[in-house]
Amino acid sequence: MAKKATRESYGAALVKYGSDERIVVLDADLSKSTKTEMFKKEYPERFFNAGIAEANMMCVAAGLASCGKIVFASTFAMFAAGRAFEQVRNSIGYTNLNVKIGATHAGISVGEDGASHQCLEDIALMRSIPNMVIINPADDIEAQLAVKAAIDHDGPVYMRFGRLAVQDINDADYKFELGKGVQLAYGSDVTIIATGLMVEKALEAREKLIADGISARVINIHTIKPIDKDIIIKAAKETGAIVTAEEHSIYGGLGSAVAEVVSENAPCTVKIIGTDKFGRSGKPAELFELYGLTSDDIAKKAKEAIENK
16 A cells, blocks of 8 residues: 655645635645645635745734634644744634644654754644644544544644655544544553554554563544543553653653643553654654654553553
């Protein structure tokens, strides 16, 4: 089965659902990379290039949304969450407007673009904004359904898409439900909770643990905010050990969100896989090895979590 980057899925979904005339797409001069060019070709009258002016783009998006439009504002995650944070907070989050931020090229999987473009802080930034929903899809199928869920949701949404092509983990019958985690595999010894492209690696880690006689549960958290507390609490109570995996900082992301739920509702061992360093230029596979984000790293942490029960 061919692999596909979720940024490609984003562009395809905009076209798929673009017949809704309320939908308007803005881009910060990166439409070829963010794949919003697909929408531009199909619906040029509802596409606007804001130029390399991300903060202004978010304000324009807010203005259009205040007039009843469903606005998709797209650029790299580093610029959407970082450069335009004030405008996202004040013009979109505070006013609770119907703006959907399509943030592509997140995480170290951006590869050779290096530290300046490898955003590892965006989930933490967006989690801090009231009213903001955060979706981090794991594959093509989930990414396209996430765009539809964002359209149907009344309010701001931050969607995180990757540059690196990934394998589908879901099938054609998959149903995406905003705010609900998905248990992909049952296990009783330890739970691996992953998001985005780390979900595929979590499933690979589970196979390695099975080979060592360890029963591992795998949960996909595609909606980081609001997070599915029930599925996390159940996993904590039933397995007593959790490992989280994300292509993001260990501060303020999925791991932090899971730890907050567990500490308040069902205390147990929680190991967080992520990074506390800036990225660097390199091939994605080499960077995942360097930053400890491989399936082997997940399996190792799972064994540590079990030992610390």
